[in-house]
Amino acid sequence: MSTAAVWQARLAFAAVTAAVVLVLAVAGFRGSLGLLLTGALGAAAGLAAAWWFLTHRGLLRWLAGAVVALVPIVVAIVYIRHRLLWVAVVVGLLWVVAVAAGRRALVDPGHGPEEFPTPAPQNPYLIMNPRSGGGKVERFRLAERAREFGARVFLLDGPAVDVAEVARQAIKDGADLLGVAGGDGTQALVAGVAAEHGVPFLVISAGTRNHFALDLGLDREDPATCLDALTDGVEIHVDLGLIGDRTFVNNASFGAYASVVQSPAYRDDKVGTTLELLPGALTGTTGPRLRVHAGDLVIDGPQAVLISNNPYTTGDVAGLGERPQLDRGALGVLAVTVRGAADAARLIGGRGRARSLTVRTVTEAVVDADAPAVPVGVDGESVLLPTPVRCTIRPAALRVRVPRQRPGVRAALPELDWTRLRRLALSR
Structure with missing residues (x-):
């Protein structure tokens, strides 16, 4: 472990010690006890009210919302008076x-993916969505710049375009690289075709969130830099997820989130639709009951399930953060089962999280339900799939061409382990 990590661990314990000393020195024993009790009661009340807000409608929801808003104010007033x-x-x-x-001290720097020097493509073919990412294709002049590199560019001009078929036709016409400037859902469709034909794939970070580009270590602020891979690039080999016969590069979500995005009203009113549908999804009164088989484990009745192409960082409860690796040859399975406010508090706070949060790394996962079909969010795209839904991993299936010079993948921040941290702080 590096000297910097040792000193970061010591800083973590120094900060905790300073906090304890400050409370005891200024507030005294009785004052510190009251301080902690007030904060704990406020947090408990806020979490309980937040759960009621998410799981009820009408007057109860808005009363709970008022409690969520008022709790911090009341706690602050108590502190001010004292x-x-x-x-x-x-x-x-x-x-x-x-x-x-503490988390930075425990980071495992790891190693980046293996890079394979390969000749530059002679006939690259890029598919671009002008509407993606709020119009990044036009704003960064991606089509013009790509053509300057000698690439053929296909602009998506409507929702009825079969992107996968466009990519297959490009291969038939001699394309030796396929690329996409668009959202992760479009990336996944074309990536599946590229893997099928064994040609390299180019990711241009022109989507809204660019999760796949982030985990590839690409520049998300300036998508035009991704085009540098056409002349000065290397290949890395990454895994692909498979749900049924459909490819996914990020994840497939089931349950609460998938039910919400399946609604026709979601596109026009995301907040209103979410608030309307979440109560039934979280309490299990609407939507099919899920049952997940992950290796030798069976998870019965989770409200939300996320199956990802390689696991997300363990500190991310939502499973929507970062994946430190895309070449482990494994699926990440994350299932959330919350039965009330107490479970929600444990899930957020971290203590007793195992009761509500199940995390596994497997090569195959099957999601079944008490319904013939379930809504699934596949890389942000809503689809309805027949049950049971089988997810597998295709190790090193995709050749991704990336710029030689790129930001790189950030080291994953782990969950805080005070035992490991103490050993580290006392070392040397």
Whole structure:
């Protein structure tokens, strides 16, 4: 472990010690006990109210919403009356420092993916969606720049275009590289064709979130830099997920999220549709009951399931953060089962999380339900699939051409393990 990691671990413990000393020195025993009790009761009330807000409609929802908004104000007033607000603020800041330093101390720097030097493509073919990412194709002049590199460009001009068929026709016409400037759903469709024909695939970060580009270590701020791979690039080999016969590059989601995005009203009113459909999805009164087979484990009745092409970082409860590797040859399975406010509090707080959060790494997962078909969000695209739904991994199936010079994949921040951190702080 590096010297920097050792000192970061020591900083984490120093920040925690400073917080404890501050509370005892300024507030005293009785004051510190009241400070902690007030904060704990406020947090519990806020979490319970938040759960009621998400799982109820009508008057109960808005009363719960009012409690969520008022709890921090009431807690702040109590602290102010006892002249302890500044103590709470400083303790909070010290805790943020402790967590940040501790997690960075435990980072495993790892190694980037193996790079394969290959000749530049002679007949690249790029599919671009002008509407993706709020119009990044036009804003960054991606089509013009690509043509300057000698690429043929196909602009998607309507939702009825069969993107996979466009890519297959390009292969028949002699394309030796396929690329996409668009969302992850479009990326996945063309990536499947590229893998099928064994040609390299180019990702241009012109989508809205660009999750796949992030995990490939590409520049998400300037998608035009991705085009550098056409002349000065290397290949990396990454895995692809398969759900039924459909490819996914990021993940497939079942349950609460998938039910919401399946609604026709979601595109026009995301917030309103989510608030309307979440109560039934979270309490199990609407939507099919799910049953997940992940290796030798069976998960019965989860409200939300995420199956990803390689696992996400373990510290990310939502499973929508970053994947430190895309070449482990494994699926990540994350299932959330929340039965009430207490489970929600444990899930958010981290303690007792195992009761509500199941995380597994497998090569195959099957999602069944008490319905002939279930809504699934596949790389952000909503589809309806017949049950049971089988997900598998295709190791090193995709040759991705990336620029030689790129930001790279950031080291994953792990969950805070105080035992490991203590050993690290006391080393050397």
